[in-house]
Structure formats: C-alpha cells, structure tokens
Amino acid sequence: MSKEIESHRFLDFAYQLYKTMKTNEINLVYEGEVTQEITKTFTSLTERNMAKSEESNQVQRKVFNVMVECLQNISKHADTLSEDEEDRRGIVMVSRGEDSYKIITGNVIRNAKIPGLKESLEHINSLDKKGLSSLYKQQIVESKISEKGGAGLGLIDIAKKTGSKLSYQFKELNDDVSFFILTSTIKRN
Amino acid sequence: MDVINIQGTDDTPNVILDKASGQFEISGRSLPEDVNMFYEPILDWIDQYSEDANDHTEFSFKLEYFNTASSKVILDILLKFEEIVENGKEVVIKWHYHEDEEDMLEAGEEYADIVEIPFDYVLYTD
Numbered sequence A: 001m002s003k004e005i006e007s008h009r010f011l012d013f014a015y016q017l018y019k020t021m022k023t024n025e026i027n028l029v030y031e032g033e034v035t036q037e038i039t040k041t042f043t044s045l046t047e048r049n050m051a052k053s054e055e056s057n058q059v060q061r062k063v064f065n066v067m068v069e070c071l072q073n074i075s076k077h078a079d080t081l082s083e084d085e086e087d088r089r090g091i092v093m094v095s096r097g098e099d100s101y102k103i104i105t106g107n108v109i110r111n112a113k114i115p116g117l118k119e120s121l122e123h124i125n126s127l128d129k130k131g132l133s134s135l136y137k138q139q140i141v142e143s144k145i146s147e148k149g150g151a152g153l154g155l156i157d158i159a160k161k162t163g164s165k166l167s168y169q170f171k172e173l174n175d176d177v178s179f180f181i182l183t184s185t186i187k188r189n
Numbered sequence B: 001m002d003v004i005n006i007q008g009t010d011d012t013p014n015v016i017l018d019k020a021s022g023q024f025e026i027s028g029r030s031l032p033e034d035v036n037m038f039y040e041p042i043l044d045w046i047d048q049y050s051e052d053a054n055d056h057t058e059f060s061f062k063l064e065y066f067n068t069a070s071s072k073v074i075l076d077i078l079l080k081f082e083e084i085v086e087n088g089k090e091v092v093i094k095w096h097y098h099e100d101e102e103d104m105l106e107a108g109e110e111y112a113d114i115v116e117i118p119f120d121y122v123l124y125t126d
Helices: A003-023 A036-052 A057-077 A111-125 A129-142 A154-162 B035-051 B068-086 B102-114
Strands: A026-033 A089-096 A100-110 A167-172 A177-187 B004-006 B014-018 B023-030 B056-066 B090-098 B119-124
Touching: A003 A026, A026 A036, A036 A057, A057 A089, A057 A100, A057 A154, A057 A177, A057 B056, A057 B102, A100 A111, A111 A129, A111 A154, A111 A167, A111 A177, A129 A154, A129 B068, A129 B102, A154 A177, A154 B068, B004 B035, B014 B035, B023 B068, B035 B068, B056 B068, B056 B102, B068 B090, B068 B102, B090 B102, B102 B119
Parallel strands: B023 B056, B056 B090, B090 B119
Antiparallel strands: A026 A089, A089 A100, A100 A177, A167 A177, B004 B014, B014 B023
16 A cells, blocks of 8 residues: 555544544543543543533533543553553543533453453442442442452442443453443433 | 641642641542552541540541542541540531532431431532
C-alpha cells in the first residue's frame, strides 16, 4: 500500500471518529494506562465541561462520583493481556445524551474471575434502593480492605448513586482473558 | 497531645485534630490512591486520644466526596469514637452535607445505623 493511501485512510478514520463522537455526544475517549493521575485529570476535565454546560450540581456530583469509582476499579483490578505487561489499562468513554450521561469503561479480566463478578453484578441489579443500602452497610462492616485498598464496594456504590441498573458485557478474547465493559447511566433530571 | 493539621489536596481531605482546642474535623475530598497510607497517622492519633479523651468530643465530617475505599476508613474512625462513648465519654458526630448532595446525607444515615454514636446532620449551601 502506498504511503499516500495509508495516510488518507488514517485521516478518514480520524474524521469518522470525530463524526461519531459528535453525533453521539461523546465528551471523552481514552485508551491507555489508568492511574490516580489520569483519574484526577479526567474527573476535573469532566467537571469543567459540565460546569460550562450548566448541568445541575446534583448531576455533576453524581457523574464525578461514578467516574472516580469506575476509574479506580480499573486502576486496582484490571488484568493484563500478557504476563509481561504491567500497566493497568482500560478504555473510558463519557457521553452526554438528551436524558442521561453514560460512563463506559472497559478492561481486560481473567476468565477465572468472571463467574464471581457476574454473580455480584446480578445480585446488585436485583436489589432496590433499600436493598442496596443494606448490602452496602453489610459489606462495609464485614469486608476488610484488600491489600489493594479496595473494599469491593465500588459497584454497589455506583448502583446506589445512579439509581440505574449496571449494564455489562464480557467479550472473550482468548482462553485466558476477556474484555469487560461496564456502562453506568446517570439520569439528567 | 500533638495537633494534626493536614492541608487538603484535590484527592485528600483537610484534617484538623486538636485535643486542646477541641477541634476535630475532616473536610473536602477523600479519594486517595493509597487510603491506608493517608489515614494511618490519623487512626493512630485517635487511638492515642481515646486513652484520655475529652469529656465531650464534637467531630465534624464536612466531606464533599469520598470514594468507597475511604468509606471503610471513615467507619474505622467512627468505631474508635464508639469505643470512647462506651467508656462513658460524650461524642457527637456533626455530619455536614451540601443541599445538592442527598447522597452525602444518606451516607451519614448509613453510618449512624452502624455505630452507636449520636449524629447531627448539618445542611450547608455554597
């Protein structure tokens, strides 16, 4: 393939991406290492964008809260594609629709961990507000902070604060790992 | 007793713990990467304080946001004050929440369900 065609294709891709982002009102897309610094940068960026758009304070706070939990989940729990990779990587997308914000995160997960995670997600999705509150209290009392500093409370917290079901998917990549996609929805009114 | 006075950052809270002046407050944001490292000196301080606590302690939480990793440590702090209550001292938790932040009020109520310490809820605006 000639260099010219290749560069043309890239420009075409960049334009398509731009268009898709515009039509779907995607404010932020990121793929890469997720660290505390990245978390802080994205949350403050999103906060600034929302403040400009005059989003209600309540919604702004919820989007901020959910982003932190989603990103810290990746930085603490994401697995890697191969043994020699060390970074905890993931994708992050924030979109603003007419009725809601969506925060979509994706990361690699070991297949062995999927049944346990699925069970937690299903359990959380089966509970109403009151049920989530009791589960949260129970977990906070029982769970000792794991060595990574997480308390396994992130998903319950997201469900509580958004008042929406957690939407998720697992795409198998190979016998060892899958790609886990979590979509959190925050209603705008 | 030493005074703890930590200036907050965009991911760690302001902390003032002063036995002599009776000021006990955690405020701002708490989402540190390493929760245990940040809170260890604070928990140690409270352990020391509990050995000779003031007759009356008013502890203020005025948090704008805390992540779930911090929520466990906040419970640890409250449990230490519960012990102080069990030892016959008076403790009141002043739980501040912003008018736009129902979730923060609920978080306080959840803690109040878990620990045996009286909570006062204080609404604030910008």
